[in-house]
Amino acid sequence: MISLLQLHLRTDQGRSYVKQMRKQGRIPAIVYGREMNNQPVFVDAAEFLKQLRTTGGIGLLDAKINDDHVRIIVRDIQKHPIRHDIIHIDFLAVDAKTEVDIHVPIHLIGEAAGVKDGGVLQQAMHQLSIRALPSNIPPSIDIDITNLQAGDVITVSHIQTNGAYEINHDPTEVIASILPPKQEEEIHSGEEQEPGRPESEEGRETTP
Template sequence: MTSVLHASERTEFKRSSRRKIRLEGQIPAVVYGNDTENKSISVDGKDFIKTIRESGRNGIIDLEIGSDKRKVMLYDYQVDPLKSLEFVHLDFHVVDFKSEIDVDVTVQVTGDAAGVKDGGVLQQVLHQASVRVLPNDVPETIEVDVTNLQVNETITFGDLDTSGKYKFNHEDDEVIASILPPRQEEEIDSGEQQEPGEPELVEGREKNNNTEEA
């Protein structure tokens, strides 16, 4: 079932106007594509979060702007760098159901790997995969079954069966997951004094901060 999201058309584009919209719980946005008229709009923040949870990141949304109704997908978004869960701008793209699109889909590893049972360590190299697909065939997730994966073995994109519904934008030999051999503990000479260690800085995940248009 397609989710419905109501929007209001924007007619003022000053920075102060966008700030006022956000203070009112709205998110400034644009909708464009598929030979339709570009429109600057705003959507209710809570309604948007609810819609995305229902439809998924790549789901099709019925966007209603008064009497103007368009089937769209969330193409891009911008978040506040200081408040990672606060959206400050959205891009919706009108869907052309006959044309393939490129989307990022979450990779989900399933099964208990045989190599892990033997003491190996499962390493998931990729958590998202880029696929080329028709809008109605976008998968919710890419499931990768690692049940039969042994120590020192890998699963690549060439190993996955897409049933012809979509194509990966990756090389066949690109690794998705592997089983590393058991770690060997290094023997430490008890008579050797160790230098005190300093914790390494943990680098956070970089957010998507595209420049917002006027």
């Protein structure tokens, strides 16, 4: 368990107050849950970013709202479209004995043998929806692709959960694959061709 995250109740939700709070290095947020009313809060930006680097934003966090202890997970992070700094956070208050649905990032580990032979790695999924007790939420789903050859495919069914969580996806969904070199060349050559009007047998463009 990581260190306690301190949240502070917000009594003013006006735009000017929120803007001033961001200038002071604080991030507005909200905490909600099945057994509690929505509570507008703020968190110190530096403290939260430290937690984010430690956990990747995934997993159970111990927090305090003023003096009340609460266990939370990060449900959503909103960022400014241009500056990309965090402008709002949604926290979900959870019961340690109640399963929750959450998206966990997928990390592909190693360099595939098929890539070394000239193939191209394609990652179709970058996060996985799982259902787990808060204490069993992994920071990421790590998949070793070292032995993946050209033409090989990794699907959801290849993930070993060891009973810690359930996966909310069809087992046949593709996570990653290695595209053979020749197929990759064909795709690129096809992308370069501009669509044209059909030609007649004499080689001239047909008229509608």
